[in-house]
Amino acid sequence: MMGPVLAACLLIILSTAWISQANGALCKKDGGVCTCNDKTKSVDCSNIKLTAIPSNIPTDTDRLVLQGNKLSSLPRTAFHGLSSLTFLSLFDNELQTLPAGVFDELKNLETLWLAQNQLQALPIGVFNHLVELDRLDLNYNQLTSLPPGIFDKLTKLTRLDLDRNQLERLPNGVFDKLTQLGTLYLSTNQLKRVPEGAFDFLEKLKMLQLQENPWDCTCNDILYMAKWLKKKQDEGLGGVDTAGCEEGGKAVLKITEEEAAEDCVYPNTTTAIPTTIITTLASSNDDDIPELPVPQENFQKFLGYQEPDHLPTQPQCLMSISGYLGLMMSLVLTSAAILYVIHFLKKA
Template sequence: MMGPVLAACLLIILSTAWISQANGATCKKDGGVCTCNDQTKNVDCSSKGLTAIPSNIPVDTDNLKLDYNKLSSLPRTAFHSLSSLTYLSLDYNKLQTLPAGIFKELKNLETLWVTDNKLQALPIGVFDHLVNLDKLYLNRNQLKSLPPRVFDKLTKITYLDLEGNKLQSLPNGVFHNLPLLKELHLSYNQLRSVPQGVFDSLSSLNMLYLTNNPWDCTCNDILYMAKWLKKKQDEGLGGVDTAGCEEGGKAVLEITEEEAAEDCVYPNTTTAIPTTIITTLASSNDDDIPELPVPQENFQKFLGYQEPDHLPTQPQCLMSISGYLGLMMFFVLISAAILYVIHFLKKA
């Protein structure tokens, strides 16, 4: 009677071993490329030359670092199994956009870093599910515009960094639903004026950075900002004197109505989102968003890697090959165990 018992035990042991290997394949201790800390729930995949996010990141991960890699695109479901994340870093990659719905399950996320990438546009509603976000870093990208209402759901955010982009204008009401925002960075953009009332709802703001923008102090569009900055300077808001006129070097808050007498019309760039992104990503229902077509011959897609211009790095290839070989060996051993049980039962 020991034959079936031994076979059953063998099945259990093999299954447990395989599950453990599959779940831990991301971590160095199991042959992966990332450093994992089981106590702190931190996973560090930074500076690994990754062209795609490793598979099998532990679902209970709290802190995930993917900075200093070569990520140029992300699948829409990249983080859908990581609902426990409170910290996510995607700094210093090559991302040109973020898929709509990519942060759909990250309702606990508090800090998001996407600095030093190549973001040119953001899909409508991309941050809508980050209802507990506290800090958002989008600085040093190539954003020329922002979608309408892009920050509307970030009602708990205290820090927003848009410095070092190519913003030419701001959408009306872009900051109107951020009552807890304390620090706002808009320096080193291409802003010439701001919409009427754009800062009025920022009741908690104590630091505003506006330097190195070509503020046009000859047009009366600047008067709202000049009066608002002057008032806030008297109330102790920091950074208000960093906004200087493009011509003459005078501080914007010192501009008078006589100096800003012209009626100027600037190109409308507040909704200048590429049509390919609008038609593909603008759906309010994330589940209805169509997948982007991928060529059948895309080898990276077959292996689960997303960057079209580069093959997976050597560690990633080894992880994929070892995973497939492990799966094949698992099924071979399972089949052998089953055949053994059947043979024993026939003899009995």
Template sequence: MMGPVLAACLLIILSTAWISQANGALCKKDGGVCTCNDKTKSVDCSYKELTAIPSNIPTDTDRLVLQGNKLSSLPRTAFHGLNKLTNLDLQWNELQALPAGIFKELKNLETLWVTDNKLQALPIGVFDQLVELDELYLNSSQLKSLPQGIFDKLTKITNLDLQNNKLQSLPNGVFDKLTELKTLYLRNNQLRSVPNGAFDYLSNLGTVTLHTNPWDCTCNDILYMAKWLKKKQDEGLGGVDTAGCEEGGKAVLEITEEEAAEDCVYPNTTTAIPTTIITTLASSNDDDIPELPVPQENFQKFLGYQEPDHLPTQPQCLMSISGYLGLMMSLVLTSAAILYVIHFLKKA
């Protein structure tokens, strides 16, 4: 009678190992891919070749690092339940779009990194719930346009980085609500001018970078910026003298009304999400988007043994190569144990 008992024990052990391997958000010591810190409430899943966000991220996580992976898309519920987050790092991935509502539960977020992705546009209102945000890094993300009012709810932000994108224009009033802004990075875009009054409400601005843009100093739209830069240079604002005209190499702040006498004619640009993205989103439905569970376990349980009743409800698509091999080995041994039990029972 010891045969079935031993086989059952083996099944239990292997099932527990499978749970540990399958749960991609577990700490390294438990067979997962992420590094977790109970004291700082941080979860670091950076540079793991991930193509989706791990499940089972504790709801009391304060800092979540997902940089340097291969994330190309995210479900709109990716961060739901993580309302304690203050720092979220998504930089150096392959994100092509951000779904509307993806940040709606992150009302305590203070720093958001989306640097170095493949975003060409942003959904209207995608940042509206981030009312505590202090720093937003959207640099090097291939943005071509910004929706109207995209930053209107970010009234506490002090650092906004939009450099190294492909912005061709700025919406009217895009910075009007950012009265606490101290640094603004706009260098290395495709801007030819800024809307009249674009910087009027930035009373706390200490640094602005505007160089490496094709500023059109022959067009009268540049006159607002020229006068504003001249005034801010006299007030000691850093970076204003580096904005140069596309032709002639003259500083924008030196341009006169006689030099910028032409009417401005620019090709139409849009702040909407590209048609290809809209089509993709419209053709998908919620059933196509994986709902990754976020259980309520605290960090103590998260870092330790996972009871069988916490078996993941969906397949985990994230794990290291070693974790994957371990899972396959566990499945092979489990199958062997099942076959052994069946064979023993038939023989009995």
């Protein structure tokens, strides 16, 4: 009776080895297609057409490069367990959104590259746990606005790239907590103005890029920015002359109060509802109000509904020839062990 027991043990060992190989085939040395460096704790999975993040990244990885792939979405737990990361590149993918909490465990992260994706919005608080972040690249995306307080926890940030987006406005106080910021890129957006006091706390700023925005120099809202830029030009801040008026191309810092005399109201400014409309709505019967069909997907967006986090597909790091050979060998050994068990069971 010892024969079947030994055979069963052998089967378990071989099965465990096969599973371990499947989970460990991340790096080229193990049959995967990622480049790993044990000394520097770096994993480079760039430009290999990944559609999902590998689930078997070593927990002590310091540097993770996922740029140049086909990632269109991330599960909320994509980087859980990778608290040692200091560098993360998701540059040049197809990300359209970021799930809330996706970066929550990356408390040691210093550099985050999200440039050249298709991000249209950022979840509130998505960067709140990145307390050590030094550089954040969000350029070459499709952002039209920023959530209030989106950068408030990034008090160590020294470089912020927001150029090449479609930003139409900035929230009040969006840069107030970035007292260590040295470089700020806002060029090539759709900004007409900045809020009063937007740059007042950027005492360590050395470079500011503002070109290729439709700055509206006819409205007196531009005067804060004009005076601030003029002051910083005298102090030697680089890039202050890059902001040009949409009409005429005159430098914003040269605009006078006479030139910017209009009181302008922009579409995003809250305005009062006329009392005639309020009275009409209050006196209307419910039967008079037509029912408007609301698409289900729009209703879900209104409620903040999100699809459950999807499980990542089998990492493409297993798709090399050597990986297949290793798996086939494991299957052969497992089959042999099964036949061995059947043979002894028949004798028993």
